[in-house]
Amino acid sequence: MSVTSEEVNYLIWRYLQESGKEVTALALQEESRVLEFDHRFGEHIPIGALVSFVQKGILYTESELLVRYDRDIAPVDVEHSARDFNLVQALEIDSDRVPQIRGKHRFELADESSVSSNHNGVSEELVNGTRVSESLSGDSSKFIKTLHETLKLPQSSVSRWNPTNGLVLAYGGTSAAATIVNFSQQNPGSLTIDQEFKCQHPSTSTFEGSSCITCLEWSPNGRSLATGIESGEVRLWTIDGKLQNVFQFHKSCITTIKWNQDSIHFLTCDTDDVATVWNSLTGTALQQFSPKETGMLESLGVDAEWVGPDKFVIPGAQGSIMLCEMGESRPLGKLNGHTKTLTAFDYQPDTKMLVTASDDKTLRVWRSGNLNSSNCFVGNSQSVTSAMWLDEDRIISTSIDGTMRVWSQSINSLLGLSMVDEVPIFCGSLSPDKQKFAVGKMDGEISLYHTEKILEVIRNTPQAHLPASIPVDGDYQPNTEGNCITDLAWDSSSTYLSISYSASETAVVYVG
Template sequence: MSTMSISSDEVNFLVYRYLQESGFQHSAYTFGIESHIAQSNINGGIVPPAALLAIVQKGVKYTEAEIMLGEDGVDQRMMESLSLIDAVMPDIVTTRQQALQQQTQQSGTVSKGSSGLIKQEQEANGEENSTTAGSTVTSGINYSSNLTSGTTTEPMDVDSSIEIPANKATVLRGHESEVFICAWNPTQDLLASGSGDSTARIWDMNDNSTTQLPNQLVLRHCIQKGGTEVPSNKDVTSLDWNCDGKFLATGSYDGYARIWTTEGRLASTLGQHKGPIFALKWNKEGNYILSAGVDKTTIIWDAKTGQCTQQFSFHLAPALDVDWQSNNSFASCSTDQCIHVCKLHVDKPIKSFQGHTNEVNAIKWDPTGTLLASCSDDMTLKIWSMKQDNCVHDLQAHSKEIYTIKWSPTGKGTANPNMNSILASASFDSTVRLWDVDRGACIHTLTKHTEPVYSVAFSPDGKFLASGSFDKCVHIWSTQNGQLVHSYKGTGGIFEVCWNSRGDKVGASASDGSVFVLDLRKL
């Protein structure tokens, strides 16, 4: 039997993946750069979720088996499970071996046969169930909770009357790794998804689809190597449809942005960033694409020609998010804790906001482009106005990092001018909060999730909010009273939730490679 070996590149890749799956996105990006993940030849598409934890778990199991196997090769009595820390401490292992031997001698019985050991080896080899990343370690050491069955789900802690049964959801299988993002086409029911398997996919969820399972188009992200086209083996990190739904833009860890047609044809490759792209957005008119990357820059691209129109280099660290204010002005945020507002053909930022004390994870303009909301690892939300330097509101209520934010599509300056502006925030403290921005007050705290919340999305009419968490649940809430309306539990941690343009379908993407659609008309 050949000896198993593992290279430092492979260890680095598994650590990088673990950081991603656990929600430490920025740490993962930094670690990936410092350990030169992009230069390794590892195909991320074939690495299963929770691979590092599975290997660690196997190591602990084999250490337990080693302890229980006496010098005569006979399985000793069962012992309590080792923790990971125990397993790497020789003194602990020796002490337990001696204790087991003493127990065996005192009882005078030895278990003949090896069924217990075989079962342990089966568990260690993952033969009982496939494993997927099911939760995030937020504090302390809790390894076993990250390995949960990918084929069964535990009952939810919600009223059964609001729980959506499995047969009411359409589960879309095809991705071979985590699915980080998903987005509906604005004009028809095409759901796009982007994954760590270096593909994006377009799923046809239109009602007139003739096949039982929805058709999927696979958009393979390839790079030129030695004169031939090969898979990039890098994560698809972001995607966005243009205003009329004719084109899909994707951003990748390979440093390229790409434009695709709804038929899955590659229309343009945008290559100017020197490193991974973290965020990417079309402007409303659809003539420009905006991207942000680890190279500390943001770029405005001409969507027709695929050429870089202007590159902005004002951040001192990786740019994490961007959002258009108008068709030619935008805001960007960074791990440097700064926010810059820039304008096409203007050489310097037209406004800069400082006030956060940690990485700024996401920024969003309100529907009118008047107020800018930002959220940070410093656990605060801040509201900014172009009319002043200091923030309008400093909203402090979350007890952990705030991962993302979304404005309600209704509010001042929209079709409902009498309604106050509402903002939703998703945090690693497992809660979602709804804020009345005009008053600077939290109006609802949504507390049914039990793990970090990665995504929130308002329905088009603003009456409902969907949230997705690493507890595998998608919850749908009433924004008027904060009550839970529907819940669905999938098979992996939820990275993204999104509504279709009519507001009757919710899409979600998960850490186990699944994408699913909840058709609210069937409920």
Template sequence: MTELAGASSSCCHRPAGRGAMQSVLHHFQRLRGREGGSHFNTSSPRGEAKMSITSDEVNFLVYRYLQESGFSHSAFTFGIESHISQSNINGTLVPPAALISILQKGLQYVEAEISINEDGTVFDGRPIESLSLIDAVMPDVVQTRQQAFREKLAQQQASAAAAAAAAATAAATAATTTSAGVSHQNPSKNREATVNGEENRAHSVNNHAKPMEIDGEVEIPSSKATVLRGHESEVFICAWNPVSDLLASGSGDSTARIWNLNENSNGGSTQLVLRHCIREGGHDVPSNKDVTSLDWNTNGTLLATGSYDGFARIWTEDGNLASTLGQHKGPIFALKWNRKGNYILSAGVDKTTIIWDAHTGEAKQQFPFHSAPALDVDWQNNTTFASCSTDMCIHVCRLGCDRPVKTFQGHTNEVNAIKWDPSGMLLASCSDDMTLKIWSMKQEVCIHDLQAHNKEIYTIKWSPTGPATSNPNSNIMLASASFDSTVRLWDIERGVCTHTLTKHQEPVYSVAFSPDGKYLASGSFDKCVHIWNTQSGNLVHSYRGTGGIFEVCWNARGDKVGASASDGSVCVLDLRK
């Protein structure tokens, strides 16, 4: 399990503090698919306590687990089907890893139930029997172990009685020796098996490599890292203002924030809190929904945000709400300004994409062409864009056209991200089918089908080099980030991988090129931000934060990298000498 949002990998390696919540395991399957609000009253085996569990509560914990584990698309789909957005649960009050914690408590209850006598003593004086989660929900396994313990206890009692009888007729020394041999030989073997079983079980769960020891020569010192705190939940996204050192961040606490890191700001960084509210009963109240996407316009005067509450919003750089854009019928997954700055493009879980007039806040056109949630969008020019979806299709659409101008098909699983190259001639896409594909508007099939990753590819980025960039004399590259813990750099002209970057130990969620294309930043749930030389593939800088990294981004000058993390922190790395 990946380390996310406080669900640290240590929960897989050691027993946590546990109480009694066995019924969660029993009811989980029954609750799936039910309408929110259903109540289930349960009592303990002895009837001392009574608990009330709602399907809303269980569904919310499952939803949060999917989010924290990096299953973003599954979380959005599950959230829609289970009506998470309609629940009254305040997600900011629910601690990270809540589902794992409650399952551990239920598991401890089952272990105790097997291993402890009616009088509260432990069988054999031995530690509580350790179970796997699957063992705990299988009645046959539980009953078999209970019976085995009871038989073992009866056998020990009979052996002790036989030893006592033998002592009455044998020499005291011999009787003592015999009794010791009968009473202690087998328990010692059992203890050894339990310890080995615990070790083996721990090793089978801990299938990730140990955290990488960062080379002191490349490690970014703490004096060069500024950690910004204020968010109360995971920080999913961050983006630098294109003209100044303002860093925007979006979080699960239903806020976006603008951090001022300009050199002339007084006393270090300051923050503006952009609260995402909805109208209820004539009052603005917090939406309690995740901020899922954000993007600055080209001249850095306006920030657009998308939220799980289904609204897009436009904010001024000083934190004032300028417009609220509401036409999606579900969460917004992605949003982008066009280069001209007059339109905003959004992708929704309602299977549609919308072009908005940034000046009036009105929807110019809604495109209902996908058959499943739209996951990403990218502008080709000021009026034409591409969109991708869990339906495995890519549509190229144009403002004013009532059908796609092009549809690309070829992926065999969800298409996670799409990006046009700087010239707008080539479109790259990546998918859960572990492939990276390059498309041209001049062809029906992909011109490159790049297969090298061995797990899902989460995101891709083109380098700001080659034609139509400020670095025209440098070759264009494409970077891909995967759940296989690697980043790959691709020469698209030849269709080959030039470098495989392998220092990360967990899934890589974000990559970003420096403005000159000479460096690549990558962020992973191993809590590390790595900076790579794109020509040599060498690691040149590295920083380990305090939470899994969701997003990395460069400022316009290319001397600072921002990163957002699962523990609610945002860090800024100063790469100046």
């Protein structure tokens, strides 16, 4: 006999609706999966189910007073039988049977009490208010591999590997220029530069400080490179650095470029939160959205995502998400749930689910055809900086609070957590084969995780001891201090990682 938290949530939600507390019911609906239960079981559950179950529980507790453990009739309890038996009395009886759990070593120093162990050989560590379990077996596989750069390139703010040619890398920095580099590889981990092509935006004094490449993305077929600069201009280049087209509509810094899978259309967003859909062949702007309200200074978001061949999502006002369609002048709908700037989107095409992250410290999962989020993950103490699907169920995320976390949308819970040194994490990047996950920290250090080991640790951790403590597999440290990571990018074979820094050269690291 068992009952899940989701089933309890559903009964409470039904009770709130039946008693007319619609606002409270709506809040619970957004924080849980009650709509899914209602669709499956709603017609089979009668009105007043929660009250009925509570009354039966009270009756069962009262009946326990009449029968002893050996099935003999117990003496009449005059105190309880003289009163009308109610919920409070039932709870008092249970509390008398179960001794109160008193705090042990309540006044220990924080660093002494942060780690404890239980009789199952599992240590428990408190991280940001979350108790994390870790095996005490002394596993030798916790050795952290030191990663070294294969080569270095000039300083850049962003870099991207060609998705179809693993030996082609584009990076962009100052001087309004992006560079396409062709490598040759004699042996694994050994790269040499064969050719370089410079993709130059025109220098202009119209916009102060408008010479930096802020965004670049390869088309899915690897034939075209879109680059955006601080002035708002977007240009399209061939793989050998020839100019294909110029796109001029934005008036502020380009923050996002997202290609459609057809390699023809792409979406751009700027710091004024203007989103534009382009036809790369004709150079024309097909549609434009500007959801920002007049006078609003706060950024709505720094990401966008295609959620189908002709649909996409962009940040909206007050943490909302606008669902748009190519050819439609107005958004199809609005997804409400987040309350602050949106930081990351990732779409899972097989399940048609979207995960979003925000400065409100939460992640949310949205299902196709539903305007309410099916999951809301809380626990981070600072902004969430990245969120990606590991598979059809699990999500991996990073946060400014210095944690990497793994979540499950099916059971709506935190599965694993890693915090190495509490340094803020600025970005996270999942390799194309989804076998490696790299996080970039404020101090310039890279931590590498193998997803198969992450899932193995979670599988081997009893559910009662989740979230599991996730071990770090690799580490890379730059030679310079005071150097923040601005971007991470994997090559198509998931063996090389390029790292862009705020004040030093771009590093290319061989992961293997």
